[in-house]
Amino acid sequence: MSTFLIGLSIAMLLFLLAAGLTLIFGMLRIINFAHGAMYMFGAYLAYQISAASGNFWLALLAAPLGLALLGALAERWLLRPIYAMPHEFQLLITFGLILVLEEAVHVFWGLSGRSIAPPAALTGSVEWFGTAFARYRLFVIALGLAMVVLLLVGIERSRIGLIVRACSVNPAMAAALGVKVNTVRTAVFAAGAALAGLAGAIAGPMLPIQLQMGTTIILDCFIVVILGGLGNIRGAVLGALLIGMTRAYGQQWLPEWIDMLTYGVLIATLLLRPQGLFSKKERLA
């Protein structure tokens, strides 16, 4: 039971990060290589806000908003001018954004690692079936599941989701119908960045807040997105669950082989179903 819950908490964190990445790709056709750096920046921002205010909840709210602003500015001034250019330019721009964000973190916070203390209500553990399970992980699971519902409902059932999907499928037609496509693109990138910031803020109490934290998690994030299918939110949920459980049960039974198991799943998927395990022909976002 504890392994299952740990796997679920890993999956929810991965989903929060991967959802932003797949959202951006689904709408903008951009693979945002700076996504891991945004996650890192979100963690540092959350650390700073919680350290200054003593309020974890404020940090949890403000860090994603800060990243949303950053994402909006990045889309407007860095990406919009190069949509018509070859993909290599997008790769270079987002890679450049990584370097800028990492250097900004280095300048403002230095090289020392940081830590966010969870709020008192989420510290400690609960005993279930003779095993101690961290309260904070239960919170991560609950928040992750809430975001799954919010994103799926938002994208599949709401008018905003309909507009986003229309802009991704046929931006010219959407523009002809009066939709401000550029504004939608900015909003989607901002939302994706906000999700990265939220993931960073959530990860703060669980993982080391340090310069390399984006690099170490982004690989798993890309695996989730590839497994689920680029631009597929439902796929991202299932991909995150698959990777989360692989890592948790892999650690339980075969800890030395855990990376091989994870990348083995990726290789098998690319060979057998390169469009993603859960991808449908039409894109949801």
Added chain:
Amino acid sequence: MQQLVRGAALALTLVGGMLTPTVPAWAQDAFRIAGVLPLSGAFGIIGENMRRGVTIAIEERNGRVLGKPIEVSWDDTETSTQVAVQKTTRALSREVHTVFGEVSSGSTLAMMKLTEQRKIPQLITLSADDRITGSDKSRYAFRTSNTVAMENRMIGEFAQRQGAKKLYAIVADYQVGRDMWAALKADFESRGIQVVGVDLAAIGTKDYAVLLDKALRSGADSLMLLVVGGDVVTSLKQGADVGLAQKMRVMGTMLMDETLGLAVGPAGSVGVNSTLRYHHTQDTPRNKRFVEAYKAKYKELPSQYAGEAYDGMSWWLDTVESTGVWDKEKWVDAFRASVRKDSVEGEKRMRACDNQAEQPGLFGVAERAGGDGPIVMKVTERFGAASLFKPCS
């Protein structure tokens, strides 16, 4: 006729060159040190601390040795062995007098091959792999800090003194980790400590929750955490969630200090036992001066990495100064025979057989200063050099 003249001119040039007394180009305008360290990447914080320690060592002698100014160039290895080799090669082409570095044992061993070829002294104040002063030792490479074997003996001794009966281990899955564990396991068992389980974790593991859960359910009273870099922070932070340090005796080599305590947070740090390479509370005149100078310049207490870097570099420079000559072979010979009576950790003695400094060892436990202040290490055990080093054969 022209050919004859050209041939004569060439011959004269060659003979003249051979007869001219050769003065090395690097000899006497400045004493050049190449600091080849990770200043970015996973070990960047460690390299930065080492740089600070070296800076204090140089500043306290007014930046001079043998009557000439000391010039230090810092090359960032970006926590990559490949880059370390490239940067060392470039540094050696600048005809430096000393190479300082690196952090990771793999990088250090690779650099040693180059410095040995070029016969340039290399000072090592962190990398612990036994091969550095063992199977791969070099006349020109000196280590003034701890070895793996030394740390292992401290851990085994500590566990026995603390009354450990059953032990679980989580070990970083790389060669040094595996070798270290193999030696430790044998040592623990020879002391009557039962090893009830071991898990190998890939470096960079993001989630230790399952492994820590296994350790807690194993029935062990002690947990050996042999992890490195960011994994120390990850494992201890996640251990805090389940009260790890309160339920088991947690110990490791270089597992905790004030810098790591900041990253882990108090909940995950308090109660963690660790070997200490250096500690700012050591009561020696030199250490007090060093701590004063470090606090004045950097507004914080020196870490283990800074302390060891300062100690090694100041010892080396004092030895160079004592020879009075610009002859690196004499510097090497002098260092091999030197004793540092007033090092920041107590007496250190360089062994000519392997260029390894014999020294005392420290063990400490993390606690909060003043009850609710920042994490500080309290020195709980001190081991004499005789108990930590086997005599040269």
